[in-house]
Amino acid sequence: MNTADRSIALLDTALRRRFDFEELMPDSDVVRENVGDNGVVDEVDVAELVDTMNQRIEFLYSRDHMLGHSYFLGVENLKDLREVFTDQLIPMLQEYFFEDWEKVCLVLGCGIAANGLRNPKPMIERQVLAADSLFGAGVLDLEDRRSRYVVSRDFQHASGDDLKAFFDGVIGIAGNAT
Numbered sequence: 001m002n003t004a005d006r007s008i009a010l011l012d013t014a015l016r017r018r019f020d021f022e023e024l025m026p027d028s029d030v031v032r033e034n035v036g037d038n039g040v041v042d043e044v045d046v047a048e049l050v051d052t053m054n055q056r057i058e059f060l061y062s063r064d065h066m067l068g069h070s071y072f073l074g075v076e077n078l079k080d081l082r083e084v085f086t087d088q089l090i091p092m093l094q095e096y097f098f099e100d101w102e103k104v105c106l107v108l109g110c111g112i113a114a115n116g117l118r119n120p121k122p123m124i125e126r127q128v129l130a131a132d133s134l135f136g137a138g139v140l141d142l143e144d145r146r147s148r149y150v151v152s153r154d155f156q157h158a159s160g161d162d163l164k165a166f167f168d169g170v171i172g173i174a175g176n177a178t
Helices: 009-018 028-034 046-060 078-096 101-108 131-135 153-157 160-172
Strands: 124-130 145-151
Touching: 028 046, 046 078, 046 101, 046 160, 078 101, 078 153, 078 160, 101 124, 101 145, 124 131, 145 153, 153 160
Parallel strands: none
Antiparallel strands: 124 145
């Protein structure tokens, strides 16, 4: 049971009275020991990826919502890693941050890099919806623009070095996040 799963307070209290609890936090060393070559798969440091995202999640939300290392244990290549992101991590981040895509993007490094340049390979793209182009000029009294965030089609279809660049972008925003 994760500490984030405390929504069933009475059951949680009953379990806590009857059992001892040992905290098991995400551990990138487990990734280093069990994934690729010392945590590196096709030149992507998966262990550093875990650490970087977890530090961002802890800062933006809480340490109880960090990503467990078990998500990454079956990763053998970059396509596997992409599937972990698209099928598990991105949907979970959406839920964690209540569809606040700005925060999801911060965790995934979609923003501005330390050198002032935009991440050239963000996993999430922001699309602008303009009221005038959807409904005609002045038809409705609406906000002029809204944003829609989507998983990048380029990320979904990339392979090889192109796919590697997306994962490097997550880590590369701040370099090593330690």
